[in-house]
Amino acid sequence: MSKHTVTIEINGSSFTREVDSRLLLVHFIREDLQMTGTHIGCDTTHCGACTVLMDGRSIKSCTLFTIQANGKSLTTIEGLESGGKLHPLQEGFHEEHGLQCGFCTPGMIMRAVELLGKNPNPTEDEIRTGISGNLCRCTGYVNIVKSVQYAAEKMKAEVA
Amino acid sequence: MIPPPFEYLSPNQLSEAISLLQKHGEDAKILAGGHSLIPAMKLRFALPEYLIDIGGIEGMDYLREEGGQLRIGAMTRESSLEDSELISKKYPLLLDTVKMIADPQVRNMATVGGNLAHGDPANDHPATMIALRASVFAEGPNGSREIRIDDFFPDFFTTALDTNEILTEIRISSPPPKSGGAYLKIERKVGDYATAAVACQLNLNTSGSIEQIGIGLTNVGPTPIRATSAENLLRGKSPSDDLIKEAGLLAAGDSDPSDDLRGSAEYKKDLLCELTQRAIRISIERSERSG
CATH class of the missing domain: 3.30.43.10 (Uridine Diphospho-n-acetylenolpyruvylglucosamine Reductase, domain 2)
Known part of the structure; x- marks a missing residue:
């Protein structure tokens, strides 16, 4: 099996490690770097619990080899709050009770970061389509949509 | 895993x-x-x-019109098609298709070339490219060659690529005036393969008759299928309700689905008949609205 040295920026810090070619990105994040905010749900590219941002785009980290992220910049759920202040999406999920068991939450939030970045004024339908790659098995989608709407309003107010 | x-x-x-x-x-x-x-x-x-x-090779991810053709680099991400103004303005069939492929995160990684080169008859782009009469370009030790989409899927999970060839580009003729297309897919849930899906692309002449038409079928046979008899019925004709209905039946007849968890072969043929009619109607509406 081949070993490769990778350098990956995560949440603003650079990490250089030697990894097996077959090491999936989600295992690198959770096991090698001990950042366990990113979850493994289905492990089959369906549920979106492992969603992180790579160069600003949401991807499922269970379906990428770590080596493919070499030289890229990642953001995980741990990188969202700044200076002890929650990201508007994190605040939204808190305020609108956007979670029950919380397992899908990091993936939902990371997906919604890209969604609101591209479309700051999404309709409810656009939010639902936008998070169609994320499953909540508590099925709390109504409050998840409200949480994203809360964040959209808050982010607009911050810009204004 | x-x-x-x-x-x-x-x-x-x-x-x-x-x-x-x-x-x-x-x-x-x-x-x-x-x-x-x-x-x-x-x-x-x-x-x-x-x-x-091949993710580190520069110059394989592009989307542009050149010499009367749309050129799509093999490494173009599905999400790039989704975000492209050119695609949403001139290629409604492609826009319909990408929106039905997997989910947003998958589309951020998945590529148009990969969707074809995988050779899976359940993938969505093969039918789209059949309807658009695309050409696939492959590069090997002896240079580049063009493969017509109709020759690209010879068998189940098999493509015309040699073992030492790489798919590099997809080319589609820019649509003439009064063109439109549509992709209709029934899936059990987001991210599922099609129970059945139909891609249609056509253009109308000045008197409102169908000039050229392409119809491709997804996941209803061992390979992606061109609904040849439905195309032949409509080509050159002024579309009517009866004619479109007959085209739906012919497209179902062109398919070869099997029973599986998504439904019986009979059900899938019924679906195809209906989806084909809808795809043709939407394509005509879009053609009439286009410049």
Whole structure:
């Protein structure tokens, strides 16, 4: 099996490690770097619990080899709050009770970061389509949509 | 699930990637977006000894019109099609299709070239490209060659690519005035393969008759299928309700579905009949609205 040295920026810090070619990105994040905010749900590219941002785009980290992220910049759920202040999406999920068991939450939030970045004024339908790659098995989608709407309003107010 | 071990190779040039394919032959697989290959490796359906990652080769990710053709680089991500103004303005069939492929995160990684080169009759782009009469360009040790889409899928999970060839580009003729297309797919849930899907592309002449028409069918046979008899029925004709209905029946007749968890073969034929009619109607409406 081949070993490769990778350098990956995560949440603003650079990490250089030697990894097996077959090491999936989600295992690198959770096991090698001990950042366990990113979850493994289905492990089959369906549920979106492992969603992180790579160069600003949401991807499922269970379906990428770590080596493919070499030289890229990642953001995980741990990188969202700044200076002890929650990201508007994190605040939204808190305020609108956007979670029950919380397992899908990091993936939902990371997906919604890209969604609101591209479309700051999404309709409810656009939010639902936008998070169609994320499953909540508590099925709390109504409050998840409200949480994203809360964040959209808050982010607009911050810009204004 | 942890994929089986493999040797990872990351060429910077296309020629280097082709040399690596020549060297390792059947033991090597090309890694593009990886969203068919990595799941297949996890399940041990694919056990390549070498993965040749073409993600680091520059100049394979582009989308542009040139010389009366749309050119799509093989490494173009599905999400790039979704975000493209050119695609949403001139290629409604492609826009419909990308929106139905998997989910947003998958579309951020998955590539148009990979969707074709995987050779899966359940993938969505094959039918789209059949309807658009696309050409696929492949590069090998002896240079580049053009493969017509009708020759690209000879058999189940098989493509016309040689073991030492790489799909580099897809070309589609820019649509003439009064053109439109549509992709209609029934899936059980987001991210599922089609129970059945229909791609249609057509253009109208000045008197409102159908001039050219392409109809492709997804996941209703061992390969993607061109609904030839439905196309032949409509070509040159002024579309009427009866004619469109007959085209739906003919498209169902052109298909070869099998019973599976998504439904019986009979059900899928019924679906195709209906989806074909809807796809033709939407394509006509869009043609009438286009410049």
